[in-house]
Amino acid sequence: MKILITGGAGFxxxxxxxxxxxxxxxxxxxxxxxxxxxxxxxxxVRTVAGDIADxxxxxxxxxxxxxxxxxxAAVVSGQAEADFELGMRINLDAxxxxxxxxxxxxxxPRVVFxxxxxxxGGDLPDVVTDDLALRPASSYGTQKAIAELLLADYSRRxxxxxxxxxxPTVSVRPGLPNKAASxxxxxxxxxxxxxEDAVCPVAPETRLWLLSPRRAVDCLIHGFDLDADALGxxxxxxxxxxxxxxxxxxxxLRRVAGEEVASRVHWERDAAIERIVxxxxxxxxxxxxxxxxxKGDANFEQVVRAYIAEDLRR
Amino acid sequence: MKILITGGAGFxxxxxxxxxxxxxxxxxxxxxxxxxxxxxxxxxVRTVAGDIADxxxxxxxxxxxxxxxxxxAAVVSGQAEADFELGMRINLDAxxxxxxxxxxxxxxPRVVFxxxxxxxGGDLPDVVTDDLALRPASSYGTQKAIAELLLADYSRRxxxxxxxxxxPTVSVRPGLPNKAASxxxxxxxxxxxxxEDAVCPVAPETRLWLLSPRRAVDCLIHGFDLDADALGxxxxxxxxxxxxxxxxxxxxLRRVAGEEVASRVHWERDAAIERIVxxxxxxxxxxxxxxxxxKGDANFEQVVRAYIAEDLRR
Numbered sequence: 001m002k003i004l005i006t007g008g009a010g011f012x013x014x015x016x017x018x019x020x021x022x023x024x025x026x027x028x029x030x031x032x033x034x035x036x037x038x039x040x041x042x043x044x045v046r047t048v049a050g051d052i053a054d055x056x057x058x059x060x061x062x063x064x065x066x067x068x069x070x071x072x073a074a075v076v077s078g079q080a081e082a083d084f085e086l087g088m089r090i091n092l093d094a095x096x097x098x099x100x101x102x103x104x105x106x107x108x109p110r111v112v113f114x115x116x117x118x119x120x121g122g123d124l125p126d127v128v129t130d131d132l133a134l135r136p137a138s139s140y141g142t143q144k145a146i147a148e149l150l151l152a153d154y155s156r157r158x159x160x161x162x163x164x165x166x167x168p169t170v171s172v173r174p175g176l177p178n179k180a181a182s183x184x185x186x187x188x189x190x191x192x193x194x195x196e197d198a199v200c201p202v203a204p205e206t207r208l209w210l211l212s213p214r215r216a217v218d219c220l221i222h223g224f225d226l227d228a229d230a231l232g233x234x235x236x237x238x239x240x241x242x243x244x245x246x247x248x249x250x251x252x253l254r255r256v257a258g259e260e261v262a263s264r265v266h267w268e269r270d271a272a273i274e275r276i277v278x279x280x281x282x283x284x285x286x287x288x289x290x291x292x293x294x295k296g297d298a299n300f301e302q303v304v305r306a307y308i309a310e311d312l313r314r
Numbered sequence: 315m316k317i318l319i320t321g322g323a324g325f326x327x328x329x330x331x332x333x334x335x336x337x338x339x340x341x342x343x344x345x346x347x348x349x350x351x352x353x354x355x356x357x358x359v360r361t362v363a364g365d366i367a368d369x370x371x372x373x374x375x376x377x378x379x380x381x382x383x384x385x386x387a388a389v390v391s392g393q394a395e396a397d398f399e400l401g402m403r404i405n406l407d408a409x410x411x412x413x414x415x416x417x418x419x420x421x422x423p424r425v426v427f428x429x430x431x432x433x434x435g436g437d438l439p440d441v442v443t444d445d446l447a448l449r450p451a452s453s454y455g456t457q458k459a460i461a462e463l464l465l466a467d468y469s470r471r472x473x474x475x476x477x478x479x480x481x482p483t484v485s486v487r488p489g490l491p492n493k494a495a496s497x498x499x500x501x502x503x504x505x506x507x508x509x510e511d512a513v514c515p516v517a518p519e520t521r522l523w524l525l526s527p528r529r530a531v532d533c534l535i536h537g538f539d540l541d542a543d544a545l546g547x548x549x550x551x552x553x554x555x556x557x558x559x560x561x562x563x564x565x566x567l568r569r570v571a572g573e574e575v576a577s578r579v580h581w582e583r584d585a586a587i588e589r590i591v592x593x594x595x596x597x598x599x600x601x602x603x604x605x606x607x608x609k610g611d612a613n614f615e616q617v618v619r620a621y622i623a624e625d626l627r628r
Contacts, residue, residue: 142463142467
């Protein structure tokens with residue numbers, strides 16, 4: 001089986017590749033990303049650095065042997081808000097290009113697409129249900145919601161076998177801060193554990209809906225393996241998460257790593273970030289995801305401990 | 315004030331132009347349509363025949379003096395299902411092109427966009443509420459839902475002042491049958507009144523959600539005139555309609571025009587049409603539309619009588 005992963009150089013992409021390479025049914029993995037991806041030294045992995053909105057490049061990467069696509073690449077929320085055209089080009093045009101290439105090949109590959117809490121917005125209930133209208137309050141959320149609609153229609157018409165996984169905010173993400181409005185949701189744990197100060201730009205009582213990187217990759221694999229019949233027409237799945245306030249996140253950090261580490265978090269509210277993050281759900285109903293076999297985290301302390309065990313570079 | 319109307323040669327476009335020309339605040343109306351539009355002999359009307367997905371043409375029609383846009387042009391539901399690429403080009407690409415031209419001009423024109431019952435699909439409640447998720451079951455509905463999302467984000471960012479009017483099925487539409495799955499919803503009234511046989515392709519108990527052309531044009535004008543503050547972030551409005559079954563429609567025709575006319579309707583179910591129409595709401599909640607001052611029809615008999623009075627050519 002040949003797999004294409006867009007955004008393959010990202011932190012989820014890297015973990016996904018490692019997990020896929022452990023399987024017996026993978027013959028080739030093509031990683032495409034704007035940044036050069038690491039091949040992990042496995043001859044089955046081919047890395048391509050380039051623009052996923054480039055139709056010539058992408059046409060060379062999708063062929064009738066491409067059994068599965070993980071479309072992870074995106075311009076993150078803060079950046080899509082700051083650079084409208086870039087967000088439209090990568091989050092919308094490149095997604096459509098990928099779906100159209102699959103359509104033109106005619107072999108109906110499985111396509112796993114990562115969507116986001118950001119598709120929701122407006123006045124949200126405490127717990128978002130599956131039937132709630134999407135009213136994204138950011139261009140990123142709009143672009144993700146549009147790509148979801150495309151993927152549903154391309155699936156309905158039999159062009160692809162699509163699965164939309166709506167990810168909670170992924171925390172604790174390893175690596176460097178990025179331009180996502182949610183970047184702090186990893187930074188306020190990761191930076192202090194690495195001896196650095198971090199700024200929390202939202203109020204301590206702000207609710208976040210979180211999923212750990214390990215569980216997120218489990219969900220990507222499970223979403224890929226799921227039988228299409230289990231999904232039916234409704235291709236989007238709200239993945240399991242846990243509700244944690246920003247204050248509780250730092251309290252967990254304090255319990256796990258001590259007061260000195262936790263005191264590296266400074267509270268400085270940022271209106272631009274609050275405006276985006278404040279429109280995201282603090283929780284959504286996970287009954288359907290659980291029925292379909294997706295699993296989330298137990299609690300945030302375990303997530304912090306897993307970050308320390310798996311990712312912390314000293 | 316200069317107004318641009320896409321789909322200006324259609325039946326709603328023609329009526330809209332006549333209504334706008336009666337106003338004192340209109341200096342110029344540009345009608346663009348794939349078919350040549352009639353100018354109504356008024357020097358304020360300029361007609362352009364062309365492709366609304368043609369960026370050169372459209373760039374020549376949108377300028378900083380374009381105070382308002384009525385974007386009515388669409389590839390109808392049955393045709394968008396039969397010709398996927400055509401539907402994407404006109405219903406999605408041309409909508410985005412129009413919004414991008416407005417964005418580039420930078421003067422935030424009012425844009426009225428006509429959407430449809432077809433944005434809904436899946437398992438619907440008896441009465442659809444404003445907060446229900448859009449799960450369109452046709453490519454037409456998908457393309458309309460995507461254009462709605464674009465219009466909301468372009469409005470949020472201040473690129474346009476957009477208003478999405480979700481129209482019930484418009485009946486009784488004058489003129490010829492078209493490739494809309496709902497074409498019969500006018501044909502079963504119009505053709506018998508014109509002495510011709512008509513086929514009803516859905517079961518008599520099929521619920522339809524209808525709005526007359528006269529009221530539809532009232533709603534377009536009202537939607538254009540509405541103060542943006544009244545809309546807030548939620549730019550889509552489910553316009554008032556009336557619930558009528560196909561059987562009740564023919565019964566109304568019988569009461570108004572007699573048994574001989576009503577007997578010209580033949581019942582022959584068409585699975586392809588039922589598959590699309592059966593996913594549309596039979597009713598939706600109209601509280602918000604009414605609060606905003608939109609008005610629907612009183613009952614279907616009045617709609618039939620209005621068609622006879624205003625449109626019937628003998």
